[in-house]
Amino acid sequence: MAARKAIYLGTFAHCKTLQELEICPNGAIGVDEMGVIAFVDRHVKDTSGLEFRPGWEDAEIVAASESSFFFPGFIDTHIHASQYPNAGIFGNSTLLDWLNIYTFPLEGSFTSLSKASRIYNRVVSRTLSHGTTTATYHATIHVPATNLLADICKQKGQRAFVGRVCMDRMSPDYYRDENPETAVRDSRACIEHVRSIDPKFELITPVITPRFAPSCSEASLRGLGELHEETGVPCQTHISENKSEVALVKELFPKAKSYTHVYDDCGLLTSKMILAHAVYLSEEERALIKTRDAKISHCPASNTALTSGAARIRDLLDRGITVGLGTDVSGGYSPSILEEARQAMLVSRHVAMQDGDGAKLSTEEVLYLATRGGARVVGLEDKIGGFEVGMDWDAQMVRLGTVSGDGQGDLDTGLVELFGGEDWSECVAKWLYTGDDRNTVAVWVKGRLVHQVATYRP
Ligand code: GUN
Ligand code: FE
Known part of the structure; x- marks a missing residue:
């Protein structure tokens, strides 16, 4: 929760629709003590931000500098917190051998709570530093370590969905659920833990997590479907x-x-299901997903790295299926949703080389997937993903390079180069293609400052 009211002054940008990025160069957004947006002024005349705002005289003023803007926090709809140490380590493997060679041995080691603590603290801090204000995590099968991840997210202030992974077959002896009953029992224990630290699931939400159909017996999938219901x-x-x-x-x-019917038959294909990847779905499966209103997490970096394939996102969007982005660390190598958005652009261009230009995703579209789309995937479209009155202030301040380009600024703004003639939409495009965490200088969740670079000054 924010300590006091604040007015965020300066340029802000957010996605209005899939096609439309709204950019307001002289904006003011008021955020109350609960971290909720109370007003959005699109054109302030008085840069103090206080014009016509009785009751806001004592608010903290957070002003974005000339080459900075506020943008909604990113939403990572699919990331394996436990796999973070393996980011970048996958060799030439493909999914099924990658799981056995790299992934299960690492995840299996989370019997050690000290190891889990080290890794989970790092992954939460790191994703926050990349502007990820909401993350949907896979943990491991271990109840204490999964509960620790939920505790760490709460303590660091990241909005998170935390899932204890279920896998009761085709898994190594050292890393598997004993049987369907223990898989459901342990999932329930993790749900209850989250309830004990966040009774209304305001910041942390548990998520039922059958790893994937090959890892789960039909009995465990059915048991988890019943738990979901x-x-x-x-x-x-x-x-x-x-x-x-x-x-x-x-x-x-x-x-x-x-x-798709495997999940549907077990009561798991509902509007609250997030399906990662969705590369090889048949026509009938896509229709079923649309009918059930299940959600898709697009993970282009992972799909390329593990040579899985190229998901047809344009087709999913045209059908009205809800899509967000997932880093899928460590199938994906990067904890950054900005990088994922970039990869979504590039993969869509490869698809376009085969299927035609209509497959190309635009800057506006991938930024929508990274924010509003992700919000819809996690069922929080009324709360996060944009700057609207009544939404929570989950936001990042993005600072681009100086126009002088002398490299002598007090802040390392990375690869983004401004030459002075760019309009704001070009600045955003430059950020998307050449930006990184050096440009994310401050991050807020529910109005609470949860990350800032050392040289950030409000
Ligand atoms: N399928 C089953 N488990 C995994 C996993 O950990 N990562 C990815 N990318 N795919 C999976
Ligand atoms: Fe995954």
């Missing part, structure tokens, strides 16, 4: 990421009509 807690899993995985699901679930 009973508790109303959201769900997440992987779907149709890699061709060998799709073939394996067909073999393991011979009676199911499709991979």
Whole structure:
């Protein structure tokens, strides 16, 4: 919660729709003590920001400098917190061997709470520093370590969905659920822990997490479907990421009509389900996902790194399916949603080289996926993803380079070069293509300052 009212002054940008980025160069956004946006002025005449605002005389003024702007915090709809030490380490592997060689041994080591503490503290701090104000995490099967991740998110102030991973078959002996009953029991324990630290799930929400169909017996999927129905807690899993995985699901679930039907048959394909990847879905599966209003997390960096494939995002959007972005660390190598947005642009261009120009995603579209789209994926579209009255102040201040380009500024603004003739939409495009965490100088969640670079001065 914010300590006092604040007025954020200067340029702000946010996505109005999938196609429209609104940029207000002389804006003022008032945020109350609860961290909720109380007013949005699109054109302030008086740069003190206090004009016509009785009751806001004592508010803290946070002004963006000339080459800075406020942007909504990013939403990472799919990240494996436990895999963070492996970011960048995947060699030439593909999904199923990558899991066995790199991933299960690392995740299996989270019996050590001191190791979990070290890694989880780092991944939460690191994602915050990249402007990720909301993250949907896969943890591991371990209850104490998963609960610790929830505690760390709460303490550092990151909005988070925290999932205890379920896997009761086709998993190594050292890292698996004993049986479907223990998988459900341990998931329930993690839900109850979150309830004990955040009873209304205001910042932290538990998420039921069957790893993916090959790792789960039908009985465990059914048990988790029942838990979903009973508790109303959201769900997440992987779907149709890699061709060998799709073939394996067909073999393991011979009676199911499709991979998507495996989840649907077990009561897991609902509007509160986040499906990561969705590369090889059939026509019928996409239609079913639309009917159920299940959500998709697009993970382009991971899909390229593990040579999984290229998801057809334009088609999903045209069907009205809700899509957000996921870093999928460590299938994906970067904890940055800005990088993921960039990868979404590039992968869509590769798809366009095969399917035609219509597949290309625009700057506006990928920034929408990174914010509003992600908010819809996690069911918080009324709360986060944009700057509207009544929404929470989940935001980042982005600072670009100085026009002089002398490199002598007091702040390292990285690769973004401004030459003085750019309009604001060009500045945003430069940020998307050449920016990184050096440009994210301050980050707020619910009005609380949760990250700032050392040289940031409000
Ligand atoms: N499918 C099952 N588990 C995983 C995982 O950890 N990462 C990715 N990318 N795909 C998966
Ligand atoms: Fe994943």
